[in-house]
Amino acid sequence: MAAEKALALVVRTVDWSETSRIATLWTRELGKVRVLAKGGRRLKSNFESALDLLTVCRIVLLRKSSGGLDLLTEAQVAQRFPQLRRDLPALYAGYYIAELLADSTEDYDPHPALFDEAVAALTALGTTGVSTPLRLARFELVWLRELGYQPELRQCVVCAAEVEEKDGLVFRADAGGIVCTTCQKKTRRGQDDFLSPKGLAALRELSENPEAWRRDLEDKVRVELRQVLNRYVTYLRGKPAKLLPYLRS
Amino acid sequence: MGTEGLGAIERLTRELTRLPGIGPKSAERITHYLLAHRGQAETLAEALFAVKERVKPCRECFNLTEGELCHICSDPRRDRSQICVVELPRDLAALERAGNYRGVYHVLQGRIAPLENIGPENLTFGPLLERIRRGGVEEVIMATNPTLEGDGTALYLSNLLAGTGVRITRLARGLPSGSVLEFANAQMLADAIEGRRGF
Ligand SMILES: [Zn+2]
Ligand SMILES: [Zn+2]
Numbered sequence: 001m002a003a004e005k006a007l008a009l010v011v012r013t014v015d016w017s018e019t020s021r022i023a024t025l026w027t028r029e030l031g032k033v034r035v036l037a038k039g040g041r042r043l044k045s046n047f048e049s050a051l052d053l054l055t056v057c058r059i060v061l062l063r064k065s066s067g068g069l070d071l072l073t074e075a076q077v078a079q080r081f082p083q084l085r086r087d088l089p090a091l092y093a094g095y096y097i098a099e100l101l102a103d104s105t106e107d108y109d110p111h112p113a114l115f116d117e118a119v120a121a122l123t124a125l126g127t128t129g130v131s132t133p134l135r136l137a138r139f140e141l142v143w144l145r146e147l148g149y150q151p152e153l154r155q156c157v158v159c160a161a162e163v164e165e166k167d168g169l170v171f172r173a174d175a176g177g178i179v180c181t182t183c184q185k186k187t188r189r190g191q192d193d194f195l196s197p198k199g200l201a202a203l204r205e206l207s208e209n210p211e212a213w214r215r216d217l218e219d220k221v222r223v224e225l226r227q228v229l230n231r232y233v234t235y236l237r238g239k240p241a242k243l244l245p246y247l248r249s
Numbered sequence: 250m251g252t253e254g255l256g257a258i259e260r261l262t263r264e265l266t267r268l269p270g271i272g273p274k275s276a277e278r279i280t281h282y283l284l285a286h287r288g289q290a291e292t293l294a295e296a297l298f299a300v301k302e303r304v305k306p307c308r309e310c311f312n313l314t315e316g317e318l319c320h321i322c323s324d325p326r327r328d329r330s331q332i333c334v335v336e337l338p339r340d341l342a343a344l345e346r347a348g349n350y351r352g353v354y355h356v357l358q359g360r361i362a363p364l365e366n367i368g369p370e371n372l373t374f375g376p377l378l379e380r381i382r383r384g385g386v387e388e389v390i391m392a393t394n395p396t397l398e399g400d401g402t403a404l405y406l407s408n409l410l411a412g413t414g415v416r417i418t419r420l421a422r423g424l425p426s427g428s429v430l431e432f433a434n435a436q437m438l439a440d441a442i443e444g445r446r447g448f
Contacts, residue, residue, distance in 0.1 A: 012364065015269065016269065016270065017269050017270025017271075019270075020270070049396075052396050052397050053364075053396070053397045053398060054397055055397075084397065084401075085397065085400040085401065085404065086404065088401070088404055088405060088408065091397075091401045091404070092363065095363050095364055098364060099364055102364075242363050242364060242366060243363050243364070245368075246363055
């Protein structure tokens with residue numbers, strides 16, 4: 001067994017016994033790992049309280065060669081997000097980030113850019129002036145891109161024609177992008193959500209510009225974005241996220 | 250997986266393995282110990298059955314009890330104007346061991362943990378609101394665990410209680426973030442109750 005160091009975000013923990021805990025950690029260096037932490041529930045254990053949900057910690061683990069759980073030997077808090085404890089929508093957005101990370105990648109499949117985006121999103125959520133729905137939408141778009149499901153927002157997914165920001169467009173979740181008005185008439189409807197010119201413009205902005213979430217949007221447009229992302233993420237995962245009912249637009 | 254179709258020995262071993270912290274080896278050891286100590290096996294079986302049959306949630310606070318009301322709710326010396334809200338009966342027990350709290354409790358029966366499919370509707374917020382509506386409650390002390398989910402649960406409750414006129418306080422932060430009440434020592438908890446502050 002080789003000892004490996006990593007920076008980890010705690011995305012799930014389950015009590016295993018009085019003194020041990022199983023944690024799913026989403027690490028920058030190794031991707032998702034599942035570890036057994038012995039002594040993890042005791043106040044004065046060597047893990048202190050590092051294994052609380054959505055804590056970033058520096059860890060050392062012993063990697064099991066035979067497919068069992070890796071053994072966590074060290075965990076020290078590197079960053080917490082205390083503002084999530086004072087803002088319920090931001091907290092639920094944080095849980096949603098944990099859910100998307102925990103369920104969508106295989107063990108030992110690292111995505112450092114996605115890890116950095118998750119930490120950036122968790123740092124911003126719940127702070128003054130930050131719109132929770134927009135910051136979360138930016139995270140989702142990075143998550144989609146990193147996993148290879150970047151939505152097509154420039155060309156019609158049926159005819160590949162460039163699409164202007166105009167009335168009558170839809171986002172087709174099962175095709176992964178927008179469908180022009182002509183193709184909507186010619187093809188069978190899919191999992192379509194209406195997308196207004198402003199909605200499309202906002203999605204393009206959020207997808208392409210890392211700072212676009214700092215601007216705010218009309219309520220109506222935010223509702224549209226939430227619907228499109230909910231449907232697309234649900235389609236890709238094959239089931240709705242547990243946190244969907246908790247998310248606000 | 251059901252264990253009904255198995256032989257008695259294998260069935261017991263399987264059932265033991267399903268308990269927290271008991272692996273296959275321990276389960277086998279306990280099974281053989283019980284086979285060699287039949288009297289103890291019978292006493293254990295009776296104790297298990299009694300717990301299942303007799304222990305239920307207190308109709309007022311959801312603490313565990315064998316009667317309608319738990320020993321705290323039925324104690325006339327306890328101060329009913331203070332309700333201390335905890336996640337589980339074991340947290341209540343830890344606070345009772347600290348020994349300095351004279352109010353009553355409310356057990357939520359868990360914490361809001363959407364990732365584990367536990368939402369507010371699965372907890373006892375409704376009956377708590379009902380208790381407060383009946384009047385006489387001046388202070389609600391949040392004593393959920395200082396974990397992210399425990400703090401989130403307290404936050405949800407404080408939003409729920411806003412406008413009821415009840416004073417909302419939180420245990421003092423002597424307890425490290427991310428820890429659990431159950432493992433805090435009595436003095437630490439006593440200090441946390443003494444030093445509680447507005448939410
Ligand atoms: Zn087209
Ligand atoms: Zn009671």
